[in-house]
Amino acid sequence: MKKTCSYIAIIATSAFTGNMINIGLSYGIHWKTLGPIEFMKTFKVDFPLLLTPTAATLLPAFISTLVVVFLSEKKTKARRFWLYAFVGLLMINLFTAAYFLPLNLNLMDETIPVTEVDEKLSYWLFFHWIRIGMSLGAAIFAIKAFANKELRRNPAILEGNSF
Numbered sequence: 001m002k003k004t005c006s007y008i009a010i011i012a013t014s015a016f017t018g019n020m021i022n023i024g025l026s027y028g029i030h031w032k033t034l035g036p037i038e039f040m041k042t043f044k045v046d047f048p049l050l051l052t053p054t055a056a057t058l059l060p061a062f063i064s065t066l067v068v069v070f071l072s073e074k075k076t077k078a079r080r081f082w083l084y085a086f087v088g089l090l091m092i093n094l095f096t097a098a099y100f101l102p103l104n105l106n107l108m109d110e111t112i113p114v115t116e117v118d119e120k121l122s123y124w125l126f127f128h129w130i131r132i133g134m135s136l137g138a139a140i141f142a143i144k145a146f147a148n149k150e151l152r153r154n155p156a157i158l159e160g161n162s163f
Contacts, residue, residue, distance in 0.1 A: 008061075013089065095127070095134075
């Protein structure tokens, strides 16, 4: 179960990171070209479409990483790396719930004054890239945790003979 959860954690965290990069490099760039009213109308359509892949990758990443933290041997480098990955994902979840979700709902409801929309979108994108950095860090620590455990068990991996 631990190995399966490790695979899920690495794949889901990496997929979430890719999804976030896609949002930043495609939707984010497009949104910046729109006027405030047009952006809020577009966001009302886009946000629900982005919610499914975001939740479908973040939730398995979060849950499987937490499971692996508890299944890992105490006081090992691997467990410490899994814990770092989990803390990164926890911060993403808290940041999403406290900042992104309320702002997204206000954008969808068009309750933000038109004069403030451009600034809100700029901050949204800035913090989105911070979230991407946290996600990338979590993915790196998940890979390091898995590799650390596997390398101790099977040093032949470094020679390319096994895995």
